[in-house]
Amino acid sequence: EYALEHGQPINSVLDGVLPIHAASAGGHxxxxxxxxxxxxxxxxxxxxxxxxxxxNRDASAPIVGTSGSTPLHFAAANGNTEVVTLLLLHGAHPDLEDKYGVTPEELARQYNWV
Structure with missing residues (x-):
């Protein structure tokens, strides 16, 4: 909240991860x-x-980490059911696949959360 109130962009990125990804994975x-x-x-x-x-410390550096995982993928993979519910109530699409063709539901099942 402090960062947002002081101008931090809502979609600031650190290593390809947005704040909503980190909060979803962490169960917050x-x-x-x-x-x-x-x-x-x-x-x-x-x-x-x-x-x-x-x-290579310039634009020639290779691009990695393009999993395409959504906040729902992060929450489902970590068994954060309260976050999963919150995301779904706010329009998260449960059928979105990551680059490997995996949906959030499949992740939840893979880790025995469902």
Whole structure:
């Protein structure tokens, strides 16, 4: 909340992960709700990021981490049912697949949360 009140963009990215991804994975429904209230996209995919090394620290760095996982994928994979419910109530699409063709429901089943 402090960061948002002081100008932090709602969709700021760290290593391809948005704040709503981190809050969903961590099981923080109050944070997820606050992010949604400030305009976070409940269907936002994990974004690609560049992998920098000592050899390439510029735009030639390879792009990695393009899983396309949504906040619902993160919540479902971690068994965060309260966050899953909150995301669904705010329009998250349970049928969105990541780049591997996996839906949030399939992740929940894979980890025996359902």
């Amino acid at each position: 429904p109050q944070v997820v709700k606050k992010l949604i209230e400030h305009g976070a996209d409940v269907n936002a995919p994990r974004l690609p990021r560049r992998y920098f090394s000592d050899r």
